[in-house]
Amino acid sequence: MHAVGDRAARAGLDAVESVRASNGQSGLRHEIGHTAFVHADDHPRFKLxxxxxxxxxxxxxxxxxxxxQVKVLGPVRTQRCHQIKSLMLAGAELTYGSDWPAAAADANPWVGLAGMISRRNPFGLFPGFVGEAEAIRIEEALPLFTTQAARSMGLENVTGRLKAGMSADFIRLAKPLNGQSAEEIAKTKVLETYFEGRCVYGMSLA
Ligand SMILES: [Zn+2]
Known part of the structure; x- marks a missing residue:
């Protein structure tokens, strides 16, 4: 389900809580897309x-x-947008959302990663921060794209990690992400993409 406002997120959490109470634990990992605003009282409920x-x-x-957002929500509430670090500290499992080309010109995940670790506009186009205290470190951010994304789809034994027996799905970059600034990360270009061990994008295809 998709929820932007904190009331909608709470309705989603309430719905799953109610179904779990009547049907028990199905093993499904229900997911709330966007989760732009989640009331602090609801943060621990994702884990529960x-x-x-x-x-x-x-x-x-x-x-x-x-x-x-500032016009509608005011400056203080706007800064509470996407409390990634707070949700993480409350034990919530997080993934990187892909339901967003509707609000942006492209689906470049590197720009999103840059924003996750800096909360600044990586191109310097708009000043200031959104929720500066919610920035997370790159090593905390990457699992949202890999292991946690796989888990959210029930594919944690198939993909998301480089390990014997798992699908060899990976990308090759020119240099390691660690040590790069958010602005540099936003400009990352993938050299090659491998899916199930086969190059599906990049120079090895030629
Ligand atoms: Zn949506």
């Missing part, structure tokens, strides 16, 4: 209910939508 918060990347830093 085994639910996943799927975060929408293009709003993690000042962007064309931010002035509108």
């Amino acid at each position: 209910l085994g639910m996943v918060a799927d975060m929408s990347p293009r709003l993690w830093f000042p962007n064309p939508v931010t002035p509108g």
Whole structure:
């Protein structure tokens, strides 16, 4: 399900809580997409209910939508957008959301990753921060794209890690991400993409 406001997120959590009470634990990992605003009281409920918060990347830093958010929500509540670190500290499982080309020109995940670790606009187009205290470290951010994304789809034994017996799905970059600034990360270009051990994008295809 998809929820942007804190009331909608609470309705989603309530719905799963109610179904779990009547039907028991099905093993499904229900997911709330966007989770832009989640009331602090609801942060621990993701862990309690085994639910996943799927975060929408293009709003993690000042962007064309931010002035509108400030108008409607006020400056203080706007800064509470996408509390990734708070949710993480409350034990919530998080993934990187892909339901967002509707609000952005492209689906470039590197821009989202840059925003996750800096909460600044990686191109310097809009000043300031969105939720500066919610920035996380790169080593905390990458699992949202890999192991946790796989888990949210029930594929944790298939993909998301490089390990014998797992699907060899990986990308090759020119240099390691660690040590790069958010602005450099936003400009990352993938050299090659491998799926099930086969190059599906890049120079080895030629
Ligand atoms: Zn949506």
